[in-house]
Amino acid sequence: MVSKQKIVLIDGNSIAYRAFFALPLLNNKKGIFTNAVYGFAMILMKVLEEENPTHILVAFDAGKTTFRHKTYSDYKGGRQKTPPELSEQFPFIRELLDAFNIARYELDEYEADDIIGTLAKKAEDEQIEVKVISGDKDLLQLVSDHVTVIHTRKGITEVDTYDIDQLRAKYNLSPQQIIDMKGLMGDSSDNIPGVPGVGEKTAIKLLNQFGTLEKTLESISEVSGKKLQEKLAENKEQALMSKELATINCQAPITITLADLSKKDMNSEKVISLFKELEFNSLLDRLNSVDSESEALQQEMASISYSILKEITDDVLTREASLVIESIEENYHEADIIGISVVNDKGKYFIPTEIALTSVTFKRWLADENAKKYVFDAKQAMTLLHWRGITLKGVEFDLLIAAYILNPADTNLEIADVATRNQYLNINKDETVYGKGAKRKIPVVEQLAEHLVRKADAIFQLKEKIVNELKENDQYHLFKELELPLSFILSDMESTGIKVDVNRLTKMGKELDVLLSDIEAKIYDLAGESFNINSPKQLGVILYEKLKLPAIKKTKTGYSTSADVLEKLADKHEIIPLLLHFRQLGKLKSTYIEGLLKVVHKDTHKIHTRFNQALTQTGRLSSTEPNLQNIPIRMDEGRKIRQAFIPSEEGWLIFAADYSQIELRVLAHIAQDEKLVTAFKNDKDIHTQTAMDVFHVNEADVTATMRRQAKAVNFGIIYGISDFGLSQNLGITRKEAGEFIDRYLKSFPNVKQYMEDSVRIAKEKGYVTTLLHRRRYLPDITSRNFNIRSFAERTAMNTPIQGSAADIIKKAMIDMVGRLKQENLKARLLLQVHDELIFEVPEEEIEILKQIVPDVMEHAVELDVPLKVDYCYGPTWFDAK
CATH class of the missing domain: 3.40.50.1010 (5'-nuclease)
Known part of the structure; x- marks a missing residue:
């Protein structure tokens, strides 16, 4: 029909x-x-x-x-x-x-x-x-x-x-009015002139008022704004011509x-031949999948054969199986497990939680290191089970981690997304099954069972394909020897947690209240009246109308009082530094004092942060609920928060060790710049050395300003800093900053070569890699948009450095945990914060930790320059710094 x-x-x-x-x-x-x-x-x-x-x-x-x-x-x-x-x-x-x-x-x-x-x-x-x-x-x-x-x-x-x-x-236009809009605003991509100075907003406004271009031109006297009237009057013919050009x-x-x-069937032989010639391997796989299996998959999606187990026997638990431990709570520490599924060569099984977690047979299988399990998010599965006193071992494959390694830019990481991208179509997204927001709920057992079985089946079916892709990318070692074992360690760290002195944290909150009240009184005194400091509108009136400070920026609702605007006014009035300090302390109290107190576990008195292993494109770990990596340490009040983090046992200490200038050392190794390599080998102060090379002076003649500028450009180079960025950091002109960068690159020619090579490789391959073969894909590296392309180029320069540093500290974590076990020590790894590892350790083990921690961390990965580790210890995290 x-x-x-x-x-x-x-x-x-x-x-x-x-x-x-x-x-x-x-x-x-x-x-x-x-x-x-x-x-x-x-x-x-x-x-x-x-x-x-x-x-x-x-x-x-x-x-x-x-x-x-x-x-x-x-x-x-x-x-x-x-x-x-x-x-x-x-x-x-x-x-x-x-x-x-x-x-x-x-x-x-x-x-x-x-x-x-x-x-x-x-x-x-x-x-x-x-x-x-x-x-x-x-x-x-x-x-x-x-x-x-x-x-x-x-x-x-x-x-x-x-x-x-x-x-x-x-x-707010009809289809016909799209042509009128083009007549008014023109189209730069087609070189259609339109009316100069009329953009999309103005064009839409005119058409909403007059209906058409012609009616607008007939009613110029009714148009608001003399300048706009003149432009319309002067460009009548051009506007009408533009409309004609834009009309299809x-x-x-x-x-x-x-x-x-009429659509015809494709010539499969020709399509396959072309895809092979152009080396479209992923499209070939997709073509084969769609061509030969789509009908079968659609039928299977309607019905999948599985069993709901009422008891668990050895004959259904094989030496190789996929496993799903399901929870729908975001914070999975102590979250409810709503169901478990297992898929193997014998069949597909759903196991109700109460049966699984009381079965000796099943718990024995979970703890059996020789029984290979394939999962999605091993860390979550291990942590969920840990809180019930159940051990999970033998995890051989983690689909989440593998998918993240293959494409770290992909943020849609649930089983259905990964499965669909790999042409496994037999699965629904969680949102479809559980709902979302306030409507999120556990479905009836038959629907839940089918969903979990489909998840486990996806993992089981995709494992071999994904492993082969990792091997083709030379990334299987990164998966097997780094990321997978790290997920086990992170699960232990999350479950162990770090103890918090609640009384000390509460006292800090009260101290901040006193400080905030004092600053508030000073602000009111300088303003000559009291007002709501947290109200941008009221603050704007005080600053710009009463105190007559220059209004740098306006918003739709009034004067801007954002931090960047206030910082530019810091030397204009003594009220500004007080306002900035007030805001910093207010955030400190709400985010880090009150925020931390909310997440202290009622039984363990610890904070059990969650480490995100599959989030950043550089490979760095992040932490959430709460974010312990962002506790501000540049201000005294923020740094003191670390006083509340203490060992969990009497007679123990906090031991912190961090890499010294690891990213600059990685840069020296990758760039093979002779001056940088020599400076690190001779244990020179790299910023002083850089100042000597850039300013052509002796060590004795390096001033504090020279060293500060050298430090800024050293770290700026890692992040692909521009002359504008450096000028902002150092408070110098853009021209001076550009000259400084030029002198730096002339002094370190191999660093300049590395930067150019990184961009070239990214354009050729579409990605850059770290020392351990982690990839970051950069599709914007060939963008015609200058800003987008420039960002991609900077990313191409800094990712191999940042990513390699992240890989090194991950390797150090694995080696360190192994060494603690080897030495039969009680010390525990608690946190990873940027380039720092934090342990809790019995006082009697301090001396041995002082020996083995630097040894392990400095030899995690062998570079052409020595890695250097500094350490400190004390009764709190604050004292261990």
């Missing part, structure tokens, strides 16, 4: 450009650039799967000259020349479409928009559903009751879908008919 037909019309040029600039510049072994073809193929396959059209066409621009050039010779005149790396990919895109048996069409003197518009209008006349896919918003003028435009707004995956209601909600021709003389667009 006609009503069941669906036509998809794709703007070929737009999607090709979008794919090219969204993805890194990939090429195959023959040197053929492939990123645009790869992105185009991904979008095409996604459209075919999600839209399932009955008809489909990809339209292309035929050439540079169109009928619009007769109206305006400079139409599209400002466009940069198509990069040759993209131009050479268009033949492959056309070959791709031919292999998929998808119609493609272009027409001399017309653009793809006109072809799409003409076909969309014909389909609309026949009341056929139309989906238009484009990265160009010009096509929004085609939206109607039957035409929906899907606009690719970012990368190749994020889209906005526009029907009439959504278009109205976004722009829906009567183009095309020779192709709707019937010609």
Whole structure:
């Protein structure tokens, strides 16, 4: 029936450009650039799967000259020349479409928009559903009751879908008014001039008032603002011409008919051959999966065979199985376990919690190191069981950690997301099963059982595939020898926790109250009245109206009183430093005093922070609930909070050890800069040495200012600092900062070479790596946007350094725990904070820790420069610093 037909019309040029600039510049072994073809193929396959059209066409621009050039010779005149790396990919895109048996069409003197518009209008006349896919918003003028435009707004995956209601909600315009808007504001990408000075907001405002461009131009005297009236009056003809240029021709003389667009089966042999030639291995896997298994998977999704166990016997627990220990609480310390599932070669099983946790057979299997378990988030599973006195050993594979290593930028890390990305389609997201927010609840046992079995089955089915990908990336060692054993250690650290002196913390809160009251009184005295210091509106009136301080920045609601604005006013009035100090102390009290008191465990009197192992793109650990890595230590009141962290046993001490300048040492090793390497080998003060090299002075002539500037640029180089950033840090001009950086790079030529090589490698491969082969993918490294590209370039420089430092301290944690066991010591590893490890240790073990901790940490990874570890110890964390 006609009503069941669906036509998809794709703007070929737009999607090709979008794919090219969204993805890194990939090429195959023959040197053929492939990123645009790869992105185009991904979008095409996604459209075919999600839209399932009955008809489909990809339209292309035929050439540079169109009928619009007769109206305006400079139409599209400002466009940069198509990069040759993209131009050479268009033949492959056309070959791709031919292999998929998808119609493609272009027409001399017309653009793809006109072809799409003409076909969309014909389909609309026949009341056929139309989906238009484009990265160009010009096509929004085609939206109607039957035409929906899907606009690719970012990368190749994020889209906005526009029907009439959504278009109205976004722009408060009708589809026809999109053309009027273009007439008013123009379009820089097509070099359509519009009315100079009129942007999107103004154009929409005018159209909401007058309806059309023509009515606006007829009613210029009614337009608010003399300057805007003048601009409209001076550019009437240009505005009308711009509207004409922006109007899609829906009567183009095309020779192709709707019937010609009928979707045909793809030529699998041609598609596979092309994918192999271009080395699209992941798309080959996806193609094979969709081609041969999609129907079976859809059937299996409707029904999966499993058993709900009422008792557990040895015959269902094999030496190799996937395991899911499920909790739906975010803070999983002592959280409820709502169910358990096991999948192995014998079958698929759901085990109710009360049966699993009381079964001697099951608990024995969990603790059996020789029984291999495949899980998703070993740390969570081990911690959940730990609080019930149950041990989990024998974890051989962790899908969460493996997926994180393969793509650390992917933040959607639940089993369903990872499974779907790997073409395992037999699973729902947790939100679908449990609901979200206030509606989140545990479903009936049959639904819960099926969901958990599907999770365990996904892990079991994907394990081999993921392991092979890790091996292909040379990352299996990183997974097996670093991240997986680290997850076991982190679980122990979370379960052990760190003891807090609640009385001391409470006393600090009271002391801060006194201090805050004192500062508050001084602020009121200087202001000449009392007011709500925490109200930006009231504070703005005091500062800018009463005290007449210069208003640096205004917001929609009034004067800005943000920290960065107040800092610029610090020398203008003595009230400003007091306000900044008041805010700092207020945050200290609410976040770190009251916040910490809320999370002290009622039974253990400890804080059990949660370490995030699969979050940062550099590989660094972070901590939450609470974040113990961010306790402020630059101000005395913040540093004193560490006094409340104490050993859990009498006669024990806190022992802290941290790497000295580890990132600079990693830089020296990676860059192989002779001066840096020599300085570290000779145990020189690296900042003094840098000042000597940059300023060409002897050590005795290095001033405090020189050393401070050298230190700023040393650490700034690690983070790819700009002349602007350095000027802000040092309070010097941008020119002086630029000259300083130039002198630094001339003094350390291998560092400059390393920076250039990092960017080049990132552009060639699409990623950079750490010393232990951790990858960070940088799709923005080829962006045409200067700011986005610059950030990616800085990231390419600093990730190998930061990531390698993170890898080194993770290796040190594993080696340190092993050494403590080897020496049969009672000392425990409690926390990792940046480059620092914190232990609690019996006083009688201090001397041996003073020997083994530096030994282990300094030899965790062998570099061409020595790693150096400093340590300290005392009755509190504060004293161990």
